[in-house]
Every structure is written in C-alpha cells, then in structure tokens.
Amino acid sequence: TVPGYSPGFKKPPTVLRLKRKRLRRSEPPAAAAPPPCGAVPRGSSAPARRNPFSSLDNAPRAAGTPQPLEPAWRPPADRYPSAAPFWQLLEPVCEDKPTRRAEPYERTDILTLTDDLHSPAAVLEVPSSPKDEFPADWSIKTRLLFMSSQPFTWTEHLKAQEEAQGFAQHCRAVETNLPQSLQEPKLSTELRCAFQQSLIYWLHPSLPWLQLFPRIGADRKIVGKASPWSQDEDLQQVLMSDWSVSFTSLYNLLKAKLCPYFYVCTYQFTVLFRAAGLAGSDVITAVISPTTRGLREAMRNEGIEFSLPLVEESKSRKQKNSEVNLETEGANSLEVGNSMEGEEEPAPSDDDDDDDDDGFSWLEEMGVQDKVKKPDAISMKLRKDNHEVQMDHKPQSLALVKGTNTFTLLNFLINCKSLVAVAGPQAGLPPTLLSPVAFRGGTMQTLKARSINAKARVRLAYENIFSLEIVGPVMPHSLHALTMLLKAAQRGAFSGVFYTHEPTAVFNTDLGGAHPALNEETVHKDLPTSGLHPKTLDQLSQPPTLKKSSIRFLEMKDYAYTWKS
Numbered sequence: 001t002v003p004g005y006s007p008g009f010k011k012p013p014t015v016l017r018l019k020r021k022r023l024r025r026s027e028p029p030a031a032a033a034p035p036p037c038g039a040v041p042r043g044s045s046a047p048a049r050r051n052p053f054s055s056l057d058n059a060p061r062a063a064g065t066p067q068p069l070e071p072a073w074r075p076p077a078d079r080y081p082s083a084a085p086f087w088q089l090l091e092p093v094c095e096d097k098p099t100r101r102a103e104p105y106e107r108t109d110i111l112t113l114t115d116d117l118h119s120p121a122a123v124l125e126v127p128s129s130p131k132d133e134f135p136a137d138w139s140i141k142t143r144l145l146f147m148s149s150q151p152f153t154w155t156e157h158l159k160a161q162e163e164a165q166g167f168a169q170h171c172r173a174v175e176t177n178l179p180q181s182l183q184e185p186k187l188s189t190e191l192r193c194a195f196q197q198s199l200i201y202w203l204h205p206s207l208p209w210l211q212l213f214p215r216i217g218a219d220r221k222i223v224g225k226a227s228p229w230s231q232d233e234d235l236q237q238v239l240m241s242d243w244s245v246s247f248t249s250l251y252n253l254l255k256a257k258l259c260p261y262f263y264v265c266t267y268q269f270t271v272l273f274r275a276a277g278l279a280g281s282d283v284i285t286a287v288i289s290p291t292t293r294g295l296r297e298a299m300r301n302e303g304i305e306f307s308l309p310l311v312e313e314s315k316s317r318k319q320k321n322s323e324v325n326l327e328t329e330g331a332n333s334l335e336v337g338n339s340m341e342g343e344e345e346p347a348p349s350d351d352d353d354d355d356d357d358d359g360f361s362w363l364e365e366m367g368v369q370d371k372v373k374k375p376d377a378i379s380m381k382l383r384k385d386n387h388e389v390q391m392d393h394k395p396q397s398l399a400l401v402k403g404t405n406t407f408t409l410l411n412f413l414i415n416c417k418s419l420v421a422v423a424g425p426q427a428g429l430p431p432t433l434l435s436p437v438a439f440r441g442g443t444m445q446t447l448k449a450r451s452i453n454a455k456a457r458v459r460l461a462y463e464n465i466f467s468l469e470i471v472g473p474v475m476p477h478s479l480h481a482l483t484m485l486l487k488a489a490q491r492g493a494f495s496g497v498f499y500t501h502e503p504t505a506v507f508n509t510d511l512g513g514a515h516p517a518l519n520e521e522t523v524h525k526d527l528p529t530s531g532l533h534p535k536t537l538d539q540l541s542q543p544p545t546l547k548k549s550s551i552r553f554l555e556m557k558d559y560a561y562t563w564k565s
Helices: 012-026 086-090 105-118 160-171 189-198 233-255 293-301 309-339 356-366 377-384 386-390 405-415 476-489 502-508 516-530 534-540
Strands: 141-148 200-204 261-265 270-274 285-289 399-402 432-435 443-446 448-458 461-474 494-500 553-557 560-564
Touching: 141 476, 160 189, 160 200, 189 200, 189 476, 233 261, 233 270, 233 405, 233 432, 270 405, 270 502, 285 405, 285 502, 293 405, 399 405, 461 476, 476 494, 476 534, 476 553, 494 502, 516 534
Parallel strands: none
Antiparallel strands: 141 461, 141 494, 200 432, 200 443, 261 270, 261 432, 270 285, 285 399, 448 461, 494 553, 553 560
16 A cells, blocks of 8 residues: 555546535426436436537446436526636536537538528618619628529539620620529520629739739738739839829720729728719719828828718717707706896806917916926827827728819829838739729729539528629629629529628718709710610619618518618
C-alpha cells in the first residue's frame, strides 16, 4: 500500500455522478416528465451509449441499469444563473436540441434560407395589398436567390446559338414580350435568349484577375493579387487617362438619353448618375454616398451646388416638432396667465441681448481674464461644425447634384486626386464604372447564374424547392428584367431574397420636386432609345419610395407582388 493513500478516494467523474444522483432524489416527482430533448429512454437490454460531446463523465455505467434522463437545468426564477453550482454548468445530462434538423452539407444554404423564411421569428412584413409592380430599387445587389415550386431548368445549358442571340438582342436593344404563362419554359428559345440578355452589363476597367465590385471594403479580396500599376506612376497615368475617356463617354450618352444611368464606384464612395426623366426628376441628377466633410468642402470650392436631402428632411421634421411644441406651450402659458392675472410680469433680462463678443466680459469683472484661456476662432468653428463631421461616412451624408452642376461634378471627379487610393491593395486602381449599355472602353460582362434543387421543410412536410442564384453587380434594370422572365416561366409564383451592397441602399431616397405629368411625357418621348424595356423604364421613372432602405425579400403569388424592405 502507498502511504497516505485512501481506498475510499473517488475520482472527479464519480463525485460528479454522485452529486447528480442526489439532485435527482431531491427533485419532486413532476420533474420526471418526458425530457425536452425528445430522446426515448433505452431499455435495460441495450447498453447505454455515451455521447462524448455532451458529457464529461468518462466512467462506464452498469449495463443492467436504465439510463434516466433529466431535463436540461434551468436557473430558478428567484436566482441568477451564476448562482448555480459550477458542476451543473460543466456536465448537462441532456442538451437542448435545435428545432431544425441538420441536413446534408450540399443543401445547407438553401434549407437554412427556406427554414428562416418560414420560421415564426422571420415573418416578413409585406404591404397590406399585393401590387402589380414593385417599387424601383436603385441599390446594387451582390446576390439574388429566387425560389419556386417550379424548376428552373430553362436557365441551364444554353445553346451556343441562344447565347449569341441573347448578346445580339442586348446590343440591338431588342424588346422581348412573353405571354403571361409558358407551359414548357425549357423549350422556349425566346425565353432562354431573353434570360441571357438580362444578365449582361458593361464594366470598366476590365482586369479579369481582380474583383472590381464592390470597391468599398474590398481590400481583403484584392490583397495579394498582381497590381503592376501600384508602383508605376506612368502606368497609373495611362489607366487614369483611359478611365477619363470612358467616364466622359458615359456622361455624354447619359446627356443624350442613350444611357439611362450608370455608377461610379470608388474605394470611398459611390456615385449614381441618372438621366432626365428617371426617379421623378426632369433634369440629370447625381447622388453621392457616403461623403465626408473634406469631400463636400472640395465640391463647394469647385463651385458645385449640391444639397443634403436627408439632413434637410431631418431639420424640417425637427422644425415641425418644435412648432407643435411651441403651440402647446403657448396654450399652456395662456391658461397660466389667465389664472395669474393679478401678478406682475417679470422684467425681460438683458442677458439675451448680449453679443457673442461680450460673452467673456464676466471674466474681466472677476479679474481672471488673463488666467483663463479663451477658445480661438478655429476651435469655435470646429465646435459649430461638429454635427457636420459626425455624419461623415453615414447614409445621412448623401449629397444630391442636379442639372448643369453634374457636368462640373464630372470634371471635379476626373481631376480629384483623392478619387484613387494612394496606398493599400487598391493603390493606383481607377474607380469602377458600371453601366447597362455599351460605352467607349467598356467591356461586356455577364452575371453568374446557377440553378439548385433541394428538399426543404415547409411547416410539417418536406417539399421540393427549386432555386436560381444570380451573383454579380445586379443593377436595377437587370433585377426588373429577371422578374419579368420569372413571372412568365414560373407561372406567377416565386419568391426571392436579395443581398444589397449597403452603401448604395440610400440611393432610394426621394429627391423631391418631381413633376409626374411632365416626367411621364419626357420618359415616353426620349428614353425608349436608352436600350431598356418600356416596362422597366416605367418603373425606374417613378419617384423612389423605399427611402434609405432597399428590397430584401420579394414574393409573387397569383401574378401580384409583395415585398419587404
């Protein structure tokens, strides 16, 4: 025997097991209800199987003794969870099971998404009445996921002739009109060509080994990639000169109403140029977001007139609230004055009439004017502009430029040195230009599309869910064109989840000052030559109604839309 060894010594797992038994004996009989994890007690003939991930107890149990199950420990209502014994937190006998069952890995994405959409916690608020058309969404989407009970086989394996026809229809701005419902979408060549047409967009610059959208926060995806221009100033000048030609070409197309809109994506902010007649405006507009105080000051110095719609809206709202409060206070003071007629009114104070320059006169009266440091003019100006600095890099900093000032903005952006990063992975790389139509120096690109088939739990049963995933910079015209095709191919029943590039969601802000009658006349007269479908133009010509948000979920039932923003 070893000196000092006690034969009654028990290892830690045994001690913990004894404490559990004592806890079970002290519990009332009601605690022996069926376990919440839904496990079925094993019979005496079957050996207990230990789950190594749910218990720290490695000691074997008797084979003839059934394994009692306990409900997962819950802290009493009158005690904090931290007051529970530490061993109860270390060794739960029965873990809480998730409500969703784990599915094979190849279907996890779709099933998780569909379960989220049908779970009570993710009920989406939709308009009270379905609409024939959803509102225009000027944000750029990075990913679309459409789901339907009908397969998307018509989007798969396009023939070479169908792909070429789709490219030709895009370049020639061919309008495709499909029937309300297609019985055999897979056999419809017109539908498949129109699908290829809806995936096309134009990009500059084109560097196949770099992901050029999104640019804000893209350093992690670009770092480590080849960038020979980052240390070569001559190459940077060539790239910027080529970019300036493409940018000017796009603006000229926009001014001639041959291009409806385009985006300029820099590493700090995004600019959306829209032609006259779109978004409820009768002049060319440009919205910039997010902006900084330095950028706004530079634009003012260049003579660019702009407004801050969200800041002005906030000020007008506060002014209305203050007017209401003043009216309420006036009514209350009138009542108080009637009840105190016999009292004299206090004499008005002369302090309110003091100028700001006399604000420190009291220091001289006390004789400490030399000991107290007065704030200088710069400090006072910074304090005054504190609110303007605080809104930098936020949606509230959205700047709106209208009319001929957009041409001044064009020259400002071309000559702005801060438009291109000086250091980092994006150093020397010109901004990305995105357009729905061809322009000088632009490269034709296509969105990536793939269809996925899976089974998902809907309420208490499993149903076949067919999905179509679109990845890339999805602009407003592509989103509307795809929904028109899905409306006919999926027989008016589908849903979609949209992933938005957040800095562009604020582009849905209402510009104000719209003239619907004149705007509609302008759209139908000139903009049909811009290359977009007439129904798409009708949608984009309406004033934005989504404010600072964007459409996250879209559903069509019986050929009517509901959405969640």
